[in-house]
Amino acid sequence: MKKVVIVGAGIIGAALGYHLSRRNGIAVTFLERDIPGAGASGHSFAWVNAFGKDPREYHTLNRRALDMWYRLAHQLNADIGIHYGGEMRWENNPQRASQLRDRIRQIQTWGYPCRLITRDEMLALEPHLHLDTVEAASFSEADIHIETDKFIDVCLRRACEAGAVVHPKSGVTEFVICNGSITAVKTTDAEFPCDVVVLASGVQTTDLASLAQVHIPQRRSPGIVIKTTLCAKVLHNVSIIHAPSIDKNHQHLHLRQLTDGSLRIGQGTQEGINRDDSQRHADALLDQARAYLPAIADAEAIPTPVGYRPMPLDGFPVLGFAKAVPNLYITLMHSGVTLAPLVGEMVTLEIADGVQIDWFAPYRPERFG
Ligand SMILES: Cc1cc2nc3c(=O)[nH]c(=O)nc-3n(C[C@H](O)[C@H](O)[C@H](O)COP(=O)(O)OP(=O)(O)OC[C@H]3O[C@@H](n4cnc5c(N)ncnc54)[C@H](O)[C@@H]3O)c2cc1C
Structure with a gap:
């Protein structure tokens, strides 16, 4: 089993954990320092759109995600608080x-x-x-809005039904690093062995990445x-x-x-x-x-x-494995409510199948050096 630890159970961690846990051979553990949805996802206006997104490449990314909400809602077939109507x-x-x-x-x-x-x-x-x-x-x-608490709840339930485990009130404090890769994630009272770590930790992603010497700058928003x-x-x-x-x-x-x-x-x-x-x-x-x-x-x-708002310094998403720590995957973005279905599904392809999604090329973590 490939052990994937997701740090943070906001809308991005939840969507990703849902998709990952549908794959054979992947064991998902969520570590959440508060309760699921306590971060930006719980404060969001949650408008799913590509209206004001520029340049065109970024508009298209958001547009794809907007369209993917309709399929994800159909697939989940549960009350995720999706409001159609434009x-x-x-x-x-x-x-x-x-x-x-x-x-x-x-x-x-x-x-x-x-x-x-x-x-x-x-x-x-x-x-x-x-x-x-x-x-x-x-x-x-086509624009919609989402009740993020309902969506997160459904994703986590589905992930748990497929074998995932959620640990609320479990803040990550440290990584155990051997030969350049993270071998375990530590909270104040436990240690979780891992093959892959995903930071889906919203504004805290910068501090957590720095524990592994990875630089992901943000601005306050x-x-x-x-x-x-x-x-x-x-x-x-x-x-x-x-x-x-x-x-x-x-x-x-x-x-x-x-x-x-x-x-x-x-x-x-x-x-x-x-x-x-x-x-x-x-x-x-x-x-x-x-x-x-x-x-x-x-x-x-x-x-x-x-x-x-989780807000990378240049305003665009950060998606990908960190070059310096090859089993550390970063997911940091504003408009995470819009992007959640796309990020959940595409990051699963990158982690489970080892491919590189072309759409993510402008958004890799190494652009920050
Ligand atoms: C006021 C406002 C309006 C917005 N409006 C929109 C909008 O209309 N449309 C849109 O698409 N987006 C909007 N956004 C942005 C969107 O809400 C975010 O991009 C999205 O919620 C990010 O989700 P996330 O899961 O990455 O982060 P978060 O929801 O912040 O989740 C991160 C989780 O990680 C946990 N965590 C942090 N540190 C640790 C640790 N050390 N150990 C364990 N867990 C940890 C946190 O407790 C949190 O639950 C808005 C945001 C705000 C604040």
Whole structure:
């Protein structure tokens, strides 16, 4: 049996462990310092898309992953909290409207299923929307969102049914290295022999890699996605909404509704920096959302702690075995919710079958030297 230890049970570790444990001859052990999903995956806005991803090569990687979600959902055949329906956005000032039209035109030429829509089409899709000025609007039909806790839970259960073992509250502190390879992974109270170690440890990947003298630089990228109390269903068709700022003092807003009726609301761009986890900020965000969705009048805002995006220094994923430690595999990325099905399946090919996936060529760890 090839013993694979996965350090971290977020969405990337869980997706990978699910795929690996379906292979004969591979024994998967998850070591998770907290509980599964406690890292970035639990704080994510979890919009699965390739909308704003550039350059084209990276857009295509995300697009492939988006399409793979549909197959993975079919294969898992369980409640993974997947919300189909697409993403709708609009702009209320001429300059931003022109940027939106240009972006839609560009990603249409890349084959992205999106289009400009009219105000009437917007209201046909989402009748509860209260619309003021609409200079331009678009609809990206394939986009989805995921309830990451449900997905992680299903993947870990399936992996365990196939023989994997999950150790929560088991933080990795050290690697035993012999002749340049890792032979065991240590936690504070146990040691796990291994043939391959995968770092799927989110923002902690940099520190853990440095224990094996591997350099994976990151930048800090704090963000906030607030929750609300349960509300009646307000989004009937689309799964994600991006709304413009209501005035110069506010930022854009993004919003999704979960199966239980609660909302998740963030502001600014997908990489926007935000450290304000106060009740005041959460209330302000919800007030802004109410301007567009008066039907959520009774909802209350629940502030959430800051989440840190795993963010490689150049913004692109890090995927591959480390040159200096040939049995150490690194998986570090922003947009990990989008990329999870692709990373899970393709990294399994690299680990189980020893191939090199061409798509990963720009994203190898050695680019950092
Ligand atoms: C505010 C915010 C919004 C986002 N929005 C989106 C979005 O809309 N779409 C999208 O695709 N992506 C989004 N992301 C990014 C996405 O959430 C992440 O890329 C993804 O969750 C990364 O998953 P992961 O499994 O690699 O890391 P994590 O979820 O962070 O999991 C790493 C796990 O490793 C564990 N760990 C750490 N150190 C150790 C150790 N020493 N020993 C054992 N275990 C350890 C942690 O406890 C954690 O559970 C967002 C992120 C944030 C924070």
